[in-house]
Amino acid sequence: xxxxFSELDLEQxxxxxxxxxxxxxxxxxxxICQRISLSVPNQEFPLIYAGVLLARNNQLHNAIKVLRLCxxxxxxxxxxxxxxETQRFSKQVKVFTNAKPYxxxxxxxxxxxxxxxxxxxxxxxxxxxxxxxxxxPTIIDIGPGNGVLTxxxxxxxQQVYPLRGIHLxxxxxxxxxxxxxxxxxxxxxxMPVQITPLCNCTxxxxxxxxxxxxxxxxxxWFINASLSLHHVPTELKRLNLKMLNSxxxxxxxxxxxxxxxxxxxxxxxxxxxMSDITDRFIQDVLNTTSVSVPDKKxxxxxxxxxDAITVLKNIQELRVEHWMSNSQWxxxxxxxxxxxxxxxxxxxxxxxxxxxxxxxxxxxxxxxxL
Ligand SMILES: C[S@@+](CC[C@H](N)C(=O)[O-])C[C@H]1O[C@@H](n2cnc3c(N)ncnc32)[C@H](O)[C@@H]1O
Numbered sequence: 001x002x003x004x005f006s007e008l009d010l011e012q013x014x015x016x017x018x019x020x021x022x023x024x025x026x027x028x029x030x031x032i033c034q035r036i037s038l039s040v041p042n043q044e045f046p047l048i049y050a051g052v053l054l055a056r057n058n059q060l061h062n063a064i065k066v067l068r069l070c071x072x073x074x075x076x077x078x079x080x081x082x083x084x085e086t087q088r089f090s091k092q093v094k095v096f097t098n099a100k101p102y103x104x105x106x107x108x109x110x111x112x113x114x115x116x117x118x119x120x121x122x123x124x125x126x127x128x129x130x131x132x133x134x135x136x137p138t139i140i141d142i143g144p145g146n147g148v149l150t151x152x153x154x155x156x157x158q159q160v161y162p163l164r165g166i167h168l169x170x171x172x173x174x175x176x177x178x179x180x181x182x183x184x185x186x187x188x189x190x191m192p193v194q195i196t197p198l199c200n201c202t203x204x205x206x207x208x209x210x211x212x213x214x215x216x217x218x219x220x221w222f223i224n225a226s227l228s229l230h231h232v233p234t235e236l237k238r239l240n241l242k243m244l245n246s247x248x249x250x251x252x253x254x255x256x257x258x259x260x261x262x263x264x265x266x267x268x269x270x271x272x273x274m275s276d277i278t279d280r281f282i283q284d285v286l287n288t289t290s291v292s293v294p295d296k297k298x299x300x301x302x303x304x305x306x307d308a309i310t311v312l313k314n315i316q317e318l319r320v321e322h323w324m325s326n327s328q329w330x331x332x333x334x335x336x337x338x339x340x341x342x343x344x345x346x347x348x349x350x351x352x353x354x355x356x357x358x359x360x361x362x363x364x365x366x367x368x369x370l
Contacts, residue, residue: 003040003272012036013049013268020053026062029054030069040272044073048275049268051076052312055089056266063089074286075279075308082305091306091318099146099180104291104299106148108284113348115149118226118254119156121344121354125222125252126160136165136194137221140214140248142203143228144170147181151188153224158191165192169217173202203229204236206243214247222250229253234261234322241336249359251338257351259325265314278308280349326353333357 005013015036019029033046042048047070054063064084070076083089105111131137144150147170154166168185172178178199185193196217198210206214214220223244232240244251258277263270281304285296310319324332330340338357346352 003269003276005268005272006039009038009040010268012038013046016046016050017053020050020057020059023057023059026065029062030066033066033069042073042272042276044070044076045272045275048073048076049271051079052271052275053266055079055083056313058089060087060089073275073279074282075275078282078300079305079308082301089309089313091309091315098302099177100295101299101303102145102177103148104288104295105281105285105303106146107290108281108288110281110284110348110350110352113346114227114254114352115152117344117346117352117354118149118224118252119152121252121254121342121356122153122156122224123160124342125250125356126157129222129250131161131163131221132219134161134163136167136192137163138167138169138217138219139221140169140171140223140244142171142223142225143231144172144181145177145227147184149226150181150224151185154185154189154193163191165194167194167196167217169196169198169214169220171198171201171203171206173200173205175199202231203240204232211243211247218247220248222252223248224252226252226254227256230255230323231320232322234324237322237324238332238335241333241338245337245359251333251357253329253333253355253357254346255326255329255353255355256323257326257345257353258323259328260311260321260323271312274308274311277350278304284349326355329355 015032016029019032029050033050036046037043038045047066051063051067054066060083064080067076067080067083070080141150150168150170157163166189170178170181172181178197182195182197185195198206229237241251258273260270260273263273282300285291285299291299307321311321326343330343333340337360339360341356341358343353343355346354
């Protein structure tokens, strides 16, 4: 979702940022926001832009005042409430320390489209790539979250092969998520399940010793990484994909198709992209009738707004969103020695994609510069 502002738009937005820097009154800012008109689809963007810049500048009172004027933007309205309740433009919780907000998001329309795409990719992959043995093949799931999707993946595999067991290696930094995932896998997979958990650690923090221990589990049928690799900082992605390539010949990735890395901190483009995508996530949660009002709020506050704030405020040490576009993922995967089997866009109000990768044959690998 690339946005480009015309010169006139940027000139008008500069009037807003200058007034925020000069700490002008809320009324003056509101007046400008209401007078200017941009060529972008979201006509409330001046209010959002001003609100975010004010919040970054610790002018919370004015930020709330400006954002409360949003009539349509769920992002603007919920951020105003969040700031008024917490009196801080800061992440209140570490995302993924609690499984509940994620349980709520899994019921939304966007997540259901992603889930269907992951299962589709797993089905297609498994039909074309049988396991070495149906006795207890090993798969790795990176960032299994609450384990619900992991269970569905295993059930999908069971529909294709008469598996007599499964060995799951789960790599998950959140202790609580891991505990929920392990329990769910044991309770819901109708066959013997062996679980090797690598907890409290991110993919990029795996030690050499842990990586060597993983090698000992080969052959590894495939590695699934659904909505987890964007948490790996961009500069480490190639190295981590290369490590995954040494563990298994197949890697199934599902990711958001957007690039934040190219956008400058506090730029109109970054604020537009992040607020627009967060708005779509929030709208989707609000429209999900099977989720209770308190669960919707906890999902929005501790998941979507919390993540958006780390990006909008550029809190590097807390930032967990390092999105890349589909084509950037493909470039990085090729540099890590993979070739693309298939990539498929996922139809939803936010662009996601699935990507099936397999190791390049050894002869081609010589040509890969690493
Ligand atoms: C958005 S959830 C995805 C859960 C599940 N795979 C799914 O698709 O529904 C991301 C998961 O990745 C985990 N995670 C976060 N950073 C990670 C990292 N650097 N390496 C591995 N997992 C990570 C989170 O704790 C969380 O469980």
